[in-house]
Amino acid sequence: MSRRLTLAAAQLGPIQKAEGREVAVGRMVRLMETAHRRGAEVVVFPELALTTFFPRWYEEDLANADHWYETTLPSPATAPLFAAARRYGIGFHLGYAEKTPDGRRFNTAAYVHPSGEVALKYRKVHLPGHSEFDPQRRVQHLEKRYFEVGDLGFPVVRAPVGGTEANIGMLICNDRRWPEAWRMLGLQQVELVMLGYNTPSLNMENRGFEAHHLRVFHSHLSVQAGCYQNACFAAAVAKAGTEDGHELFGHSIIVNPQGEIMAQATSWGDELILADCDLGMCELGRRTIFDFARHRRPEAYGRITGQTSSAAPPRWTPGQG
Amino acid sequence: MSRRLTLAAAQLGPIQKAEGREVAVGRMVRLMETAHRRGAEVVVFPELALTTFFPRWYEEDLANADHWYETTLPSPATAPLFAAARRYGIGFHLGYAEKTPDGRRFNTAAYVHPSGEVALKYRKVHLPGHSEFDPQRRVQHLEKRYFEVGDLGFPVVRAPVGGTEANIGMLICNDRRWPEAWRMLGLQQVELVMLGYNTPSLNMENRGFEAHHLRVFHSHLSVQAGCYQNACFAAAVAKAGTEDGHELFGHSIIVNPQGEIMAQATSWGDELILADCDLGMCELGRRTIFDFARHRRPEAYGRITGQTSSAAPPRWTPGQG
Numbered sequence: 001m002s003r004r005l006t007l008a009a010a011q012l013g014p015i016q017k018a019e020g021r022e023v024a025v026g027r028m029v030r031l032m033e034t035a036h037r038r039g040a041e042v043v044v045f046p047e048l049a050l051t052t053f054f055p056r057w058y059e060e061d062l063a064n065a066d067h068w069y070e071t072t073l074p075s076p077a078t079a080p081l082f083a084a085a086r087r088y089g090i091g092f093h094l095g096y097a098e099k100t101p102d103g104r105r106f107n108t109a110a111y112v113h114p115s116g117e118v119a120l121k122y123r124k125v126h127l128p129g130h131s132e133f134d135p136q137r138r139v140q141h142l143e144k145r146y147f148e149v150g151d152l153g154f155p156v157v158r159a160p161v162g163g164t165e166a167n168i169g170m171l172i173c174n175d176r177r178w179p180e181a182w183r184m185l186g187l188q189q190v191e192l193v194m195l196g197y198n199t200p201s202l203n204m205e206n207r208g209f210e211a212h213h214l215r216v217f218h219s220h221l222s223v224q225a226g227c228y229q230n231a232c233f234a235a236a237v238a239k240a241g242t243e244d245g246h247e248l249f250g251h252s253i254i255v256n257p258q259g260e261i262m263a264q265a266t267s268w269g270d271e272l273i274l275a276d277c278d279l280g281m282c283e284l285g286r287r288t289i290f291d292f293a294r295h296r297r298p299e300a301y302g303r304i305t306g307q308t309s310s311a312a313p314p315r316w317t318p319g320q321g
Numbered sequence: 322m323s324r325r326l327t328l329a330a331a332q333l334g335p336i337q338k339a340e341g342r343e344v345a346v347g348r349m350v351r352l353m354e355t356a357h358r359r360g361a362e363v364v365v366f367p368e369l370a371l372t373t374f375f376p377r378w379y380e381e382d383l384a385n386a387d388h389w390y391e392t393t394l395p396s397p398a399t400a401p402l403f404a405a406a407r408r409y410g411i412g413f414h415l416g417y418a419e420k421t422p423d424g425r426r427f428n429t430a431a432y433v434h435p436s437g438e439v440a441l442k443y444r445k446v447h448l449p450g451h452s453e454f455d456p457q458r459r460v461q462h463l464e465k466r467y468f469e470v471g472d473l474g475f476p477v478v479r480a481p482v483g484g485t486e487a488n489i490g491m492l493i494c495n496d497r498r499w500p501e502a503w504r505m506l507g508l509q510q511v512e513l514v515m516l517g518y519n520t521p522s523l524n525m526e527n528r529g530f531e532a533h534h535l536r537v538f539h540s541h542l543s544v545q546a547g548c549y550q551n552a553c554f555a556a557a558v559a560k561a562g563t564e565d566g567h568e569l570f571g572h573s574i575i576v577n578p579q580g581e582i583m584a585q586a587t588s589w590g591d592e593l594i595l596a597d598c599d600l601g602m603c604e605l606g607r608r609t610i611f612d613f614a615r616h617r618r619p620e621a622y623g624r625i626t627g628q629t630s631s632a633a634p635p636r637w638t639p640g641q642g
Contacts, residue, residue, distance in 0.1 A: 115639045125621050128610070153621055156634035167634050177610060179500030179550055180622045187624040188634045203609070210605060214579050218549060221580055225546035228539060229500055258535050259542050284531060286631070288524070289449070289498060293630035300446050300474055301501045303508040305626045309614035310607070313477035313488050313509045318436045 008040035013269035014243035036088035041162025047095035047196035069099035122170035123150030156188035186230030228259030231285030241268035329361035334590035335564035357409035362483025368416035368517035390420035443491035444471030477509035507551030549580030552606030562589035
């Protein structure tokens with residue numbers, strides 16, 4: 001069986017706060033049409049793809065924020081995506097804010113099979129930002145207020161994707177900077193990582209020290225290293241452009257297991273990029289340099305799971321021996 | 322107190338099998354003289370800096386290989402390095418093959434303070450290659466034969482380096498491809514990683530699938546990601562050029578905590594590169610995106626220490642729900 005997959009990353013331009021889901025969903029359906037015409041078998045949409053990136057707005061009482069969350073999938077608003085998937089025989093990855101029946105809130109992603117069934121769901125583990133209003137910040141980043149830490153771990157499943165099967169996993173936005181998250185997927189033989197993000201061009205927490213021009217570099221560096229070190233493909237897909245006055249940097253990419261960028265979005269709007277992925281390429285790293293069974297040394301990694309924060313090292317002084 | 326450090330990476334050209342330690346040590350002393358003239362306060366030499374990369378040669382009985390190993394540091398052969406360090410007030414990092422009094426063999430690195438004292442020692446954990454003669458390979462890579470897995474963990478110490486103090490740690494060659502190794506140092510607040518390597522331009526294990534032109538990219542990608550994700554500097558220093566007929570790719574680099582390359586060797590011979598490192602730059606990442614205490618989630622990282630090799634994921638099929 002061929003292990004070739006034609007993969008599309010569907011970057012979204014900005015979604016303004018005043019726009020309803022039907023605007024975003026309409027644009028996404030058009031991207032799925034384009035993907036179908038170009039022969040794509042799976043389409044990856046970004047994080048929180050249905051609305052503006054609302055965690056930049058403070059809300060005292062989360063009960064007033066329910067309109068940002070999905071309580072069912074599909075819903076009347078998202079049904080056209082499921083219909084398009086069936087019509088075109090295309091699976092899709094969607095990031096969205098999830099509110100569960102028992103009132104819990106997560107930053108979630110799902111991979112929807114063309115049948116309309118959810119084959120895999122992930123809830124973001126590495127929530128950036130803060131939980132209370134921060135008067136020091138010009139722009140808030142309240143993910144820790146709007147969402148709980150994901151409770152599903154880093155799941156991987158082997159699922160039909162296009163005409164083949166693939167081991168798929170997901171990361172969301174800030175997760176991509178954490179090598180632990182990539183490794184958790186690599187330890188489950190992930191072949192394709194679907195990864196959506198909403199990343200501002202300016203780091204509002206940096207207070208003047210981080211060079212803004214390095215922001216895209218850091219994103220790509222993290223994704224390329226993650227793919228290389230875990231011998232997998234990734235579609236890292238942005239919401240881009242100026243959303244409610246705040247610029248998101250775009251630059252969505254598809255990366256192969258050698259860490260090479262196969263395709264890159266260069267606009268700040270809705271844009272489809274495509275790559276033919278030979279999933280057999282994941283084998284090389286796994287049999288050689290990154291043959292975990294031969295080379296990993298978990299007995300030397302104790303601090304990674306044994307402590308959360310860093311600890312100061314001991315001091316050495318001359319004469320101490 | 323200023324936290325500026327003038328750091329030198331001293332790439333070495335090839336050392337042929339027939340050459341004695343005095344040849345390498347003479348070249349290293351000259352590099353230390355150059356480093357001193359240029360104002361460097363610390364010099365980082367590569368892995369196994371005193372000899373050819375001998376693990377490419379098979380030896381049935383390791384007792385016949387003792388001449389590749391150091392049993393004391395300094396020895397008469399290495400004493401000129403210690404003398405130069407004292408003379409110039411420069412600390413240095415040296416990679417060497419170590420044989421302990423009880424007969425154990427390690428691929429080791431040491432940071433020697435200008436006083437001649439060893440402030441930090443590390444023994445390579447991620448030994449690549451294999452332990453028995455492999456008739457499939459045109460070139461052997463017998464590190465797993467010549468060395469035991471390092472037994473010192475990934476130590477970090479706060480030590481005087483130049484006119485300041487720095488949290489220093491070490492990786493050796495293949496360690497740099499493993500994000501676990503970087504994270505172990507990051508969890509001890511490492512500020513400067515000293516890292517030597519001997520990496521061939523051709524991967525003799527790849528059997529034709531890995532593009533040779535990506536070898537340097539993979540090395541740099543791993544070092545740049547390690548520095549960015551752990552907010553530290555690194556000097557990644559090669560043995561370069563054609564050694565006993567086998568090409569090593571060089572391209573030594575000094576990298577800052579933003580993952581930027583500050584200096585790069587472009588020859589395949591002895592070459593000194595220099596960078597002014599403001600260790601205060603390590604603070605930015607640690608207070609913001611990579612504030613481990615706020616953002617790491619060790620409870621979700623269980624597989625990293627809980628399993629060595631990867632495990633196949635469960636299968637999902639349509640209709641399964």
